[in-house]
Amino acid sequence: MNIVxxxxxxxxxxxxxxxxxxxxxxFLIVTFSIGINGFFSIDNYINIIYHSVFIGILAIAxxxxxxxxNMDLSVESTAACSAxxxxxxxxxxxxxxxxxxxxxxxxxxxxxIGASVGLxxxxxxxxxxxxxxxxxxxxxxxxxxxxxxxxGGYGMSGLPESFRFIDRIxxxxxxxxxxxxxxxxxxxxxxxxxxxxxxxxxxxxxNENAARNFGINVNRLLFKVFILSGIISAFAGWLMGARAxxxxxxxxxxxxxxxxxxxxxxxxxxxxxxGSLAGVFAGAxxxxxxxxxxxxxxxxxxxxxVIQGFLIIIAVSLDSIKRMFK
Amino acid sequence: MTTDDKKVFLKxxxxxxxxxxxxxxxxVSFDVYENEIVxxxxxxxxxxxxxIKIISGxxxxxxxxxxFQDGIIRFSNxxxxxxxxxxxxxxxxxxxxxxxxxSNLFIGREIYKKVLGLEILNMAEMxxxxxxxxxxxxxxxxxxxxxxxxxxxxxxxxxxxxxFIAWGKKLILLDEPTAxxxxxxxxxxxxxxxxxxxxxxxxxxxxISHNLQQVxxxxxxxxxxxxxxxxxxxxxxxxxxxxxxxxxxxxxxxxQGKKGK
Numbered sequence: 001m002n003i004v005x006x007x008x009x010x011x012x013x014x015x016x017x018x019x020x021x022x023x024x025x026x027f028l029i030v031t032f033s034i035g036i037n038g039f040f041s042i043d044n045y046i047n048i049i050y051h052s053v054f055i056g057i058l059a060i061a062x063x064x065x066x067x068x069x070n071m072d073l074s075v076e077s078t079a080a081c082s083a084x085x086x087x088x089x090x091x092x093x094x095x096x097x098x099x100x101x102x103x104x105x106x107x108x109x110x111x112x113i114g115a116s117v118g119l120x121x122x123x124x125x126x127x128x129x130x131x132x133x134x135x136x137x138x139x140x141x142x143x144x145x146x147x148x149x150x151x152g153g154y155g156m157s158g159l160p161e162s163f164r165f166i167d168r169i170x171x172x173x174x175x176x177x178x179x180x181x182x183x184x185x186x187x188x189x190x191x192x193x194x195x196x197x198x199x200x201x202x203x204x205x206x207n208e209n210a211a212r213n214f215g216i217n218v219n220r221l222l223f224k225v226f227i228l229s230g231i232i233s234a235f236a237g238w239l240m241g242a243r244a245x246x247x248x249x250x251x252x253x254x255x256x257x258x259x260x261x262x263x264x265x266x267x268x269x270x271x272x273x274x275g276s277l278a279g280v281f282a283g284a285x286x287x288x289x290x291x292x293x294x295x296x297x298x299x300x301x302x303x304x305x306v307i308q309g310f311l312i313i314i315a316v317s318l319d320s321i322k323r324m325f326k
Numbered sequence: 327m328t329t330d331d332k333k334v335f336l337k338x339x340x341x342x343x344x345x346x347x348x349x350x351x352x353x354v355s356f357d358v359y360e361n362e363i364v365x366x367x368x369x370x371x372x373x374x375x376x377x378i379k380i381i382s383g384x385x386x387x388x389x390x391x392x393x394f395q396d397g398i399i400r401f402s403n404x405x406x407x408x409x410x411x412x413x414x415x416x417x418x419x420x421x422x423x424x425x426x427x428x429s430n431l432f433i434g435r436e437i438y439k440k441v442l443g444l445e446i447l448n449m450a451e452m453x454x455x456x457x458x459x460x461x462x463x464x465x466x467x468x469x470x471x472x473x474x475x476x477x478x479x480x481x482x483x484x485x486x487x488x489x490f491i492a493w494g495k496k497l498i499l500l501d502e503p504t505a506x507x508x509x510x511x512x513x514x515x516x517x518x519x520x521x522x523x524x525x526x527x528x529x530x531x532x533x534i535s536h537n538l539q540q541v542x543x544x545x546x547x548x549x550x551x552x553x554x555x556x557x558x559x560x561x562x563x564x565x566x567x568x569x570x571x572x573x574x575x576x577x578x579x580x581x582q583g584k585k586g587k
Contacts, residue, residue, distance in 0.1 A: 194447045196436065203433055206422030213384065213420045214434030215405025273424035 021282040052288035061232035069205040069272025070132035074139035075233040076256035081147035082110040082237025087247035095154035103162040114234025118227035157246030166242040189277040205272030265315040332359040341390030350376040352554040365545035372551040382414040383407035411496030419486040423475035428452040459488040479506035
C-alpha cells in the first residue's frame with residue numbers, strides 16, 4: 001500500500017514539475033498585477049501576448065530542431081534577412097530595390113529564402129556530419145550579412161497597405177498576429193504530438209540508434225526539420241517587416257537568446273527528445289511579461305537581462321531536480 | 327530429435343564484412359533450420375553482433391550471400407528485414423528514455439487512425455496492445471504511461487522483448503536478451519524463448535549470449551565465432567560446456583565448422 005502511495009506522490013510531484021512553467025507564469029502575472037500599478041488591464045495582457053509574437057513563433061522553429069537533438073542558431077538571422085529582403089522588394093522607399101513587387105511575391109521569395117537556409121544547414125549537418133551548432137553559427141553570421149550586402153543596409157520604410165494590414169488588422173480589439181501565433185502553436189503542437197513526423201522527431205531526439213534500427217529515415221527527417229525551421233523563421237521575419245512598416249539592418253538583433261531562453265524555460269531539453277510547445281508558449285509569455293513589468297516600472301533595462309539570466313538557471317535547475325524524482 | 331530432416335530456413339553463405347582495415351567477419355557460413363534455436367557464442371569482438379546486424383538489415387555484407395526461406399535477401403535497411411518477418415532485439419535495447427512504453431514498443435510502426443484524411447497517432451490502441459504484449463512477456467511494468475527513463479533495467483528489457491513477441495513471426499534475432507535482468511526475470515525470458523519456439527512452428531531463433539548455461543538449456547545447436555570466423559558448430563546434445571569454452575578460448579581447433587552440420 002505504501003509503495004502505491006509513494007508512487008502516487010512521485011507522480012503528483014512530477015506532474016507539478018512538468019507544468020512548472022505555467023505555474024511560474026501565473027505566479028508572475030498575479031504578482032505583477034497586484035504589485036505594479038498599471039499592469040492589471042486587459043489591454044496590457046493583450047499587449048504582452050502581442051509583444052511575444054516574434055519570439056514565440058521563432059521558438060516554435062527552435063523547439064522542433066532542439067527536440068530532434070540538434071540546434072539552430074540561424075533563426076534570428078533568417079528572420080532578419082526575411083524582413084529586410086521582403087521590405088526591400090516591396091517598399092517604395094528610395095533605398096529599396098525599386099521593384100515595388102506585390103506583397104505576396106515578396107512573401108514567396110522570403111519563404112523560399114528561409115527554406116534555402118534550412119536546406120543549407122541540413123546539408124552540412126546530415127551529409128558532412130558537422131555539429132549543428134557550428135553549421136548554424138555560420139549561417140547565423142552570414143545570412144543577415146547577405147541581406148545587408150544586397151540591400152546596402154539602409155533603413156527602409158513605406159510599405160503598401162497590403163503588407164501593413166497584417167499588423168494593423170484586429171478582431172475583437174485583438175491584433176490578428178495574436179490569433180496567428182495561437183493558431184501556429186496549436187497546429188505545430190498537434191503535428192509534434194500526433195503526427196508521424198512529430199513522433200519520429202521525438203524518437204530521433206531520444207535515441208538516434210533506435211530510430212535507425214527501426215527504419216526511420218533519419219537523414220530525410222533532419223532535412224525536413226531544418227527546412228521547416230527556416231520557413232517558420234522566415235515567416236516570423238516577414239511579420240516583423242509588416243509590424244515595423246520597414247526594415248533596418250539591425251532588425252531583431254538579440255532575438256536568438258530570447259528564443260533560446262523561452263525554449264529552455266519552457267522545458268525543452270538541449271540534449272533532445274524532451275519538451276512541448278505548450279511549455280514553450282508559457283516561456284515566451286513569461287519573457288514578455290517581465291519586459292512589460294519593467295517597462296511600466298521604468299527601471300533600468302539591464303535588469304531585464306539580470307532576470308532573464310537567472311530565469312534560465314532556475315529553469316534548468318528545476319529540470320535537474322525533476323530527474324531526481326525517479 | 328535430429329535436424330537432418332528439417333528444412334534450411336536461413337543460410338549464411340560465405341559472408342565477410344570489413345570495417346576499414348578491420349575484418350569483422352571472414353567467410354562465415356552456417357545454416358539455421360526451421361523451428362530451431364541456434365546459439366551464437368564467442369568472445370567479445372568475435373563478430374556476433376556484426377552478423378546479427380547484417381541479417382537484420384542494418385548494413386550489407388561486403389561479400390557472401392544470405393538466403394532466407396527461398397530467396398536471397400538483400401536488405402537496404404532494417405525496415406525491409408522487418409517486413410520480411412525478421413525481428414531483432416538489439417543489445418542496446420534501442421529504447422527511447424524520453425518516451426513511454428507504448429511509444430517505445432511501436433517505434434517505426436506506430437498505429438495511426440485516419441481523421442479527415444490525416445493520419446493521427448492512435449495512442450489508445452497502442453496502449454491497449456502494449457498491455458497485452460507486456461503481459462505476455464511476463465515482466466510487470468507498473469505504469470505504461472510513464473516515461474521509460476523511470477523504469478528499471480528489467481522493465482526496459484521487457485519492452486525490447488515485447489517487440490519480438492509481437493512481431494517475431496519468422497526469424498527472431500536476440501542479442502544478449504537477458505543482460506539487464508535479475509535471476510527471476512531471466513528465468514521468465516528463457517521460458518518465453520522456449521515457449522515461442524514451441525508455439526511458433528514456422529519461426530526460428532538466433533540467440534547471442536555469454537551465459538553458456540543458458541545457451542545449453544535452450545538452444546538446439548551452437549555456433550562458435552572467433553575473430554570473425556566460424557570456429558565450430560555443435561549440436562547441444564553432443565557437446566559440453568568444456569568443449570565450447572575451449573573453442574571460444576581457442577584451445578582446440580578441430581573440425582573447422584563441419585561437425586554437426
